[in-house]
Amino acid sequence: MTDSDNGTRIDEIAEDIYRISTRIPPDAIPGGFTFNQFLVRDDAPLLFHTGPRKLFAMTQGAIERVLPASTLRYVAFSHFEPDECGALNDFLAIAPQAEPVCSRIGAMVCMGDYADRPAHALADGDILSLGHHRLQWFDTPHLPHGWDCGFLSDTTTHTLFCGDLFTQFGDEPPVITRSDILEPSEAARQQLDYYAHGPQTRPLLERLAATAPTTLACMHGAAWTGDGGQLLRALADRVG
Template sequence: MNCSRRLTDTLYWVGANDRRIALFENVYPVPRGVSYNSYLLLDEKTALFDTIDQAFTHQLLENVSSVLDGRSLDYLIVNHMEPDHCASIADILFRYPGVKIVCTAKAANMMKQFFEFDVDQYVVPVKEGDTLSLGVHTLTFVMAPMVHWPEVMVTYETTEKILFSADAFGSFGAINGNIFADETDYKNQWLPEARRYYCNIVGKYGPQVQALLKKASRLEISMICPLHSLVWRKDLDWLLEKYSRWSSYEPEEKTVLIAYASVYGHTEQAADAIAARLAERGVPNIAVYDVSKTHPSYILADAFRCSALVFASITYNNGIFCNMETLLHQIAAHNLQNRTVAFLENGSWAPVSVKHMTDTFASLKNMKVLEESLTIRSSLKNCQGDCLEALVDSIFQSLA
């Protein structure tokens, strides 16, 4: 059955929604699923923008065939060669053997790695600023390397001012009927998943995203069509501001994230005490996470939101508790910067986790590690109240 959606008089969404998937990229939980977006533009020539995941190739072909309604497909624009967007390329070629593939030279080389067909026979390579006329519509190609693969480009349609943005401006979550962001309560229902998507998928490449935003600022954009999630036609400045903040590693809020690793509850108790005292001082929207209960992708996303980070870990095998170590590795791998960081350790006989946690952050830029830290021997004692208050005061002052 045709499940395409009309976006403008000439542009159609021809993708699919995956609500069965448990882990995106076999790493990130997606309880609300994910969409694989592909777009078809009709003019004197027709152009398909990217394909979708192999599991939904049949749906893509049915959607494309229905929208074309007997017409041929002239161009396949490949903005990104990740398999959730390129897996159906060979199937499109089999169905439409006269199609030309428009992509970067690096994408063409990757295509040869994924597929057995004669890539050079089909590919029209493009570089920065090249254009392609479809008739009324003209496509301009903008290079976006490392957002988040090296072959990536985005495509700008100059007549209707549409940006086909590859993996930029997407989100986790399947599309539930309402395909435009302005048809949803985006800030409450979608923003946390959009932030989690950005931070985990693209977050490491802030400078490259900044370079793309600079190029985008020179374009008049009326619609953004990402490869995942909702299409944007309103409030584009709000979306661009979020990406500018995330990609420059500037926190969204002056608040605190507290992540703790606790086995028998004593370190958790100390983390709760810190959270309570910060709340008494008026700090809003504090986030507290058990690193053994919550997937690191959620905690990393809140670390991008918050200006101060507190990590509380037991000593385990003479180091950091394993799940805390995983989280800290993910934070370092995603290049987080410009935060205030505080540490708390617990150890019944040889607490050393603060040293190891501090070492993890040594390579990150502009991370202010507070001199105040707190060491617990098995459990937090009343006599340590002054030390706890000193740590809380230092965290609170960093929010000013």
């Protein structure tokens, strides 16, 4: 489903998991770009990434095509950055039961000052139950960047919400693909290397690979389906 007025679309990429994507044209960002958020429809709905604050109305409108945005229970993000949580307080304002969800480091360093509501801080390995979906948090400090960084793995659908991993440039990527995304993401990294390249890069990627994801919910570019463990290990070979 696409809003023709602003180019924001929402598509189901796994059972009750929706990719919300807004196109940024090449005249604004060379090569074009997408900002993606992910909505999990469940008893306790969760939004992963808010998008930048200036995209709030577009993201909210996309959510409303699936469920009332006011019913969001959790607003989660990988690390503190405008495209991850820029619109957090806007969503907290319209969803009275919503809690920010982030790492313990994120809650301690950023959310106590930034968020209008106390954060639900997850420790490494913690499970967040939404009803049908069970999400597990993985601390990934400095992968790809940010001391507070972490990712959520949906153990129900084997979907990994992998944030800035596998960032792909492009004006109109497919919603979800089986084609290679490693080389396009490596091309993006060569232009502007956003990895911290810390000593734990390979072990952290191996931990994520061990979850055996079959869907990768990428923050920029197409979502991906296939053997996610193999792809994450291939990424480790390139950056670890």
